[in-house]
Amino acid sequence: MATLAQQDHPKYPPGDLAIWIFILAELAVFAIFFASYAFTRMNHVELFNQFQQQLDRDAALINTLALITGSYFVVRAVAAIREGASQICLRWLLAALGMGCLFLVVKSAEYSHHFSAGINLSTNSFYMFYLSLTFFHFMHVIMGMVILAAVALKARRGGYSIEDHTGVETGAAYWHMVDLVWLILFPLVYVMH
Amino acid sequence: MDRESTFSLRRCTWIWLIIMALTLITYSINRLGLSGLEITLGILLLALIKGHLIGAYFMGLNPVQGFWRWPVTIWLLLLGLLITIAFVLAEG
Structure with missing residues (x-):
């Protein structure tokens, strides 16, 4: 009974505890x-509102939906490996990677549009924050995809089982963090004015 | 697949759909040109709710007991408070 209760209410989150310490550090930096x-905007409200209107909100919406869906696919991958279904887990991980690729393609197109218009970090305070924040997050998406790809490779070789799937949960936790950060970034930078 | 897993997956599917719907609401508010401090803070609240759902259900923190249950929630609350203060002060 005690064991069952511990499983229902574990003391630690899923995955390796080290990734959670890393996630907390990442969340602190993003915060x-x-x-x-937000506080820089206080002194430049008109400038921030004016240039925010020039951003492509359709692209941001597609990217938000892609990351949320990617996170859901990772949830399915974790559920599959908890049942011992390695190949199903692999398929969900590949689907999540597909969502990550979609995000990178759409975001790269946005960057290409900005750079071809001569926009860079020095253009103004708004674009300095917009480019820095979104590129910092962009790098985290790439990092998350590298982790998911490594997990997928191991899943393909049958490296996870019902008893041992901490690696899948660890990769999943990082990917969800990337999604979580974007869920704040999207309204803050693209919508709130 | 046992009943507990099926239930948990079904719940996560609903959470996914709810987060997608809240995102479309945020986008629509912007497309309709609605603005003002209340609208802005409403959009922030929607984002914080979505973040909480990701942490609690997708990251699996909901059933965790003790310290590790709270960091994501505290991060969201602190961030929400700071952003709210900045936007309220910007209005004044």
Whole structure:
């Protein structure tokens, strides 16, 4: 009974505890970035509102839906490996990677549009924050995809089982963090004015 | 697949759909040109709710007991508070 209760209410989150310490550090850094954006905006409200209107919200919406869906696919991958279904887990991980690729393609197209219009970090305070924040997050998406790809490779070789699937949960936790951060970044930078 | 897993997966599917719907609401508010401090803070609240759902259900923190249950929630609350203060002060 005690064992069952512990399984129902574990003391630690799923995955390796080290990734959670890393996630907390990442969240702290993003929080500083977000707060800096919001407090800098206080002194440049008109400028921030004006240039925010020039951003492609359709692209941002597609990217938000892609990351949320990617996170859901990772949830399915974890559920599959908890049942010992390695190949199904692999398929969900590949689907999540597909969502990650979609995000990178759409975001790259946005960057290409900005750079071809001569926009860079020095253009103004708004674009300095927009480019820095979104590129920092972009790098995290790539990092998350590398982790998911490594997990997928191991799943393909049958490296996870019902008893041992901490690696899948660890990769999943990082990917969800990338999604979580974007869920704040999207309204803050693209919508709130 | 046992009943507990099926239930948990079904719940996560609903959470996914709810987060997608809340995102479309955020996008629509912007497309309709609605603005003002209340609208802005409403959009922030929707984002914080979505973040909580990701942490609690997708990251699996909901059943966790003790310290590790709270960091994501505290992160969201602190961030929400800071952003709210900045936007309220910007209005004044």
